Amino acid sequence: MHIVITGATRGIGQALAARYSAAGHQVTGTARAPGAQARLDVTDPESHAALAHQLDGQPVDLLVCNAGVYLDKHENLADGYPVPMWADTFATNVTGVFLTVQSLLPNLQLAGTAKIAIISSQMASQTHAPGGSYIYRASKAAALNLGRNLATDLKVLNIAVGIYHPGWVRTDMGGESAAISVEQSADGLIARFNELSNKTTGCFVTFEGCDHPF
Numbered sequence: 001m002h003i004v005i006t007g008a009t010r011g012i013g014q015a016l017a018a019r020y021s022a023a024g025h026q027v028t029g030t031a032r033a034p035g036a037q038a039r040l041d042v043t044d045p046e047s048h049a050a051l052a053h054q055l056d057g058q059p060v061d062l063l064v065c066n067a068g069v070y071l072d073k074h075e076n077l078a079d080g081y082p083v084p085m086w087a088d089t090f091a092t093n094v095t096g097v098f099l100t101v102q103s104l105l106p107n108l109q110l111a112g113t114a115k116i117a118i119i120s121s122q123m124a125s126q127t128h129a130p131g132g133s134y135i136y137r138a139s140k141a142a143a144l145n146l147g148r149n150l151a152t153d154l155k156v157l158n159i160a161v162g163i164y165h166p167g168w169v170r171t172d173m174g175g176e177s178a179a180i181s182v183e184q185s186a187d188g189l190i191a192r193f194n195e196l197s198n199k200t201t202g203c204f205v206t207f208e209g210c211d212h213p214f
Contacts, residue, residue: 002026002111004060006100007067009036012119012166015186016064028055030067042067042096048103059110062193065097066119072135086135093139097146113158115196117189118147120204122165127213144204144214151202160201164189167207180207 003020007013008029017029030040030051038054041047069092075081097118101108108114122128124140144163151161166185188207196203204212 001061002028002059003062003064004028004030004055004104004107005064005066006030006040006042006096009033012182012185012189013064013066015182016066016189019186019190040067040100042100043091045099048099052103052106055104055107057110058107059112060104060107060114061111062115062117063101063104063108064117064119064193065100067096067100068093068119070133070136072133075133075135077132077134081134089135089139090142093136094142094146097143101150108159109157114160115193116147116150116154116159116161117193117196118143118161118163119166119189120144120147120163122206122212124163124165124204125213148202148204155198155201158198160196160198162192162196162200163202163204164192165204165206165212 003025005013005017005027008017009031013029017027021027028038030036030038032039032041038051039047040051069089071085071089072081075085101116108116120143121140123133123137124144126141147161147163154161166189167180185207188209192205192207192209204214206212
């Protein structure tokens with residue numbers, strides 16, 4: 001398989017890329033910073049166009065939209081959550097996902113039967129609402145909604161879309177006190193991606209394989 005993973009130079013994305021490469025798959029890992037196999041700023045249409053040109057004519061069997069930011073972790077309701085933070089978060093976590101899918105749609109179609117995995121979060125769920133982190137929660141809820149609607153439109157093209165909660169993971173984003181390791185999350189996610197099909201497209205699932213309430 002040819003697998004494209006955004007945000008592949010650290011955390012979950014890096015672990016996924018390492019596992020797929022070790023299993024013998026062709027992996028194209030992207031990131032904004034130097035060191036990635038392919039440079040991609042998911043917020044920049046020109047960067048997407050450059051990646052699409054680089055991968056022109058190459059089928060993509062699995063696209064993992066993993067790149068994301070969590071900028072409002074320590075904001076407070078009284079005077080926090082500045083407007084630019086909303087714009088920057090949504091540009092990466094929502095628009096970035098859409099542009100990635102849109103720019104690589106020809107490659108996904110070349111695969112015949114393809115999959116898109118969108119890394120969202122349990123914080124996207126309207127039934128899981130303990131407060132705080134308003135920007136991140138809203139962006140991940142939007143990514144969940146985006147994935148659900150893409151699943152509807154892409155089913156006729158034999159492209160399945162799954163939305164995933166990767167767990168509370170010990171990464172730069174999740175922090176040292178998080179519940180699980182990057183390796184546990186990556187192993188669980190790969191199993192879930194393997195299960196994804198047109199019959200389950202539009203699913204919102206945890207890394208452990210449990211359906212997550214919307």
